[in-house]
Amino acid sequence: MARITDRTILIVGASSGIGAEVTRQLAHGGNRFVITARRAPELAAVAKEVRAAAGSACLDIPGDALDPRAAADVVTAAVEAYGSIDVALLNAGQGPDMSIDEVSVAEVSRIMALNYDVVVNYLIPLVQQMGSQPDGGLIAHTNSLAGLIGVPRQGPYGAAKAAARTLLDAARVELAPRGIRFTSLHPGFVATDRVSTDGLPKPFQISQERAARYVVRALEKEPAQAYFPWTTTALVRALRVLPTPASSLILRKLASR
Template identity: 25%
Template sequence: MRRARLSITGRPVVITGAASGIGRSLARRLSGLGSPVAIADVDEAGLKDAAASLPGPVLARVLDVGDADGVLRFAGEVREWLPAPLAAVFNNAGVAVSSTVLDSLPEDDDWLHQINFHGVVNGTRAFLPVLVAQDDGAIVNTSSVFGLVGMPYQSAYCASKFAVRGFTDALRHELRGTGVRAVTVHPGGITTNIARNARIRKDPEGLGRTKEQMAAQFEAITMTSPDKAAAIIHRGVERGRARILVGPDAYLFDALARIAPTHYYDVIARAEPRLRARQGRARDRAS
């Protein structure tokens, strides 16, 4: 089926989780290309810094995306501020928890679901009426490759990202025949602060690693920079994609989930140490 293109470049956008990582890169990229950007994050200092670095018009608000009323208030402010019709809403804010299911703490998993899933639902509910009234624009919800495959020690994260995928797919089909799109983003490993900001009570693999060591190991196997991720997401939305895979590892995970729907982890577990060693060598050569 032919995909209708959607031009968002130079048009207003909303981005949550814009103080760091992919959200910050998206804000910088789109602002640099002329888009007025409304950005939100729970990290006040990071948000201030991000806003100050943007070359164009910006509305910045400290916001917890898990607070449905706060997100509705933010949407009201954005509506007042909009210099032109809204082109896209990037429900990007997210966090991680690493734990075995056996040791998982309900308060950590609830914290994550409130942000990763309910934050996406809150952002969609708050901004969808604006896009529907315009009959134009895109809701772009960030899932993960962990919304395509289940990974050990990531049960809450995987559950939240599978939920984002299901929610966004359902929305896409509801929007058939309208000018509004629903887009799911599945990033592979992106070199951001996500692992450093994660809640990890103890090494889930029992290897006694500190959180910093685990974050460094995660970063060693990431394949994509946040700027590159922002470019892929931007291009995917403009091309009218319903689903955007970000990074070579995302294509690999997607293929594995189809080819070996119950045994994909056998392949991943075998490939992981080799990937880690190769990335480490590449980094040593670059430094």
């Protein structure tokens, strides 16, 4: 059984992929869930599965994380239903294959919105709520190893993730006295339906079930940064310390596979 028990957990981006799987893996802990995503039928199916399999409370609220008002309303609804939010997992975002010489300004701006603005839209109301709670709360964000290094064909995505990491790093220091904790999750390539046909090479790819296990472990231990799997993490760390000509050559070869 998960060590996260009897908690109110908000999961953004829970209709599929890592978000849905984390919900399932935590469902046997007697937790109270508020799950949200844009796709209402898929979200409702996850909520129904959780209630049927584990008997956990699960409130599903369709909403667009790009809309600040909708995000704030989800936080309000969670508090109205359960009184507080103990853990929030911000899992919304996209990382499509994007070559810099082919994308438009609008496409790059949209990737920034999908991976940075959505964090801000939930971060602000969550900080306001958790700051009023005696024990604060945990805010976790699904970032990416691509946010640590300039991965070819992932430039706009990596840039947005790097911005989100910097924002949460600052928030962690500022808000620690108020009991608000932050964990940035940095997965490598994960085999979700959304990226299965994008054509981007994915060395050391892991299943979404395995990725969710890493996420659950991080939610339990609350490290500032969690990197996984170790294979991709080791590759990224090596590339960061190599001389730029060497790392650039390796990245070009990886991207051309």
